[in-house]
Amino acid sequence: MPLYQIRDVALSVNVSSEGRPILFVHGFPFDGSMWDGQVAALRQAGGAPVVPDLRGFGASGPGELEEWTMDVFADDLAGLVERLELGPVVVCGLSMGGYVAFAFWRRHRELCRGLVLADTRAEADTEAGRANRRDMAERVRTEGAGFVADALLPKLLSGRTRRERPAVVERVRAMIDATPAFAIRRAQLAMAARPDSTRDLPEIDVPVLVVAGEEDALIPVDVAERMATRIPGARLELVPDAGHLAPMEDPTAFNQALTKWMATLR
Ligand code: MLT
Numbered sequence: 001m002p003l004y005q006i007r008d009v010a011l012s013v014n015v016s017s018e019g020r021p022i023l024f025v026h027g028f029p030f031d032g033s034m035w036d037g038q039v040a041a042l043r044q045a046g047g048a049p050v051v052p053d054l055r056g057f058g059a060s061g062p063g064e065l066e067e068w069t070m071d072v073f074a075d076d077l078a079g080l081v082e083r084l085e086l087g088p089v090v091v092c093g094l095s096m097g098g099y100v101a102f103a104f105w106r107r108h109r110e111l112c113r114g115l116v117l118a119d120t121r122a123e124a125d126t127e128a129g130r131a132n133r134r135d136m137a138e139r140v141r142t143e144g145a146g147f148v149a150d151a152l153l154p155k156l157l158s159g160r161t162r163r164e165r166p167a168v169v170e171r172v173r174a175m176i177d178a179t180p181a182f183a184i185r186r187a188q189l190a191m192a193a194r195p196d197s198t199r200d201l202p203e204i205d206v207p208v209l210v211v212a213g214e215e216d217a218l219i220p221v222d223v224a225e226r227m228a229t230r231i232p233g234a235r236l237e238l239v240p241d242a243g244h245l246a247p248m249e250d251p252t253a254f255n256q257a258l259t260k261w262m263a264t265l266r
Pocket of ligand 1: 026027029097
């Protein structure tokens with residue numbers, strides 16, 4: 001993938017040119033290839049998927065900043081949208097990518113044409129959640145990231161995916177194993193420090209699609225439902241038998257929900 005120097009970081013980006021731009025923002029600790037099952041389908045439906053690896057992830061460089069926040073990621077993406085002259089884009093973020101999408105909305109509204117909030121939540125962490133993130137950040141610092149895939153995998157995928165889609169399980173493991181320890185550490189600390197976005201929900205005045213895997217063990221479906229009801233006009237789509245990584249677990253269902261909603265945008 002081509003590298004684009006944006007601010008202090010070289011971002012690796014899979015870019016399409018023709019069609020309505022949709023910026024895909026991956027979750028933690030993955031990379032842009034988690035959206036491979038969306039790219040062709042979206043192109044066919046007239047979309048122009050733009051899929052970066054966030055700083056430190058995938059083939060992107062680490063950048064110079066040592067302290068990351070959701071705002072840093074959002075500003076990188078805004079810089080990319082401006083560099084590529086994409087105009088207002090639909091931002092589709094999964095989980096941590098959703099936290100970044102909220103920051104993008106707060107800071108770069110003029111660049112935002114719509115939001116797809118996939119397997120994500122608006123709330124900040126609880127104190128216990130923050131402590132867990134700090135524990136992982138510290139453990140990664142002292143012993144490396146080798147344990148992370150085993151720690152996360154059981155919570156990421158539905159029972160059906162784990163039983164019936166071994167290629168997805170292996171792909172997710174490979175992405176986690178390829179993520180450098182420093183990125184896991186910095187992203188965990190950034191997520192622990194992220195603000196609560198619930199007060200933004202009633203203010204969002206672009207079209208919104210909320211998508212949730214019905215078996216998501218990390219962000220239960222009622223959390224997604226509650227979030228959708230607080231955003232004016234938001235559409236909610238549930239993906240049966242999928243967990244926290246619905247776009248990878250059932251790309252067909254996810255893509256259908258996404259392309260149907262994209263078709264409603266003018
Ligand atoms: C993700 O998939 O991005 C993570 O589950 C986000 C998180 O740890 O809150």
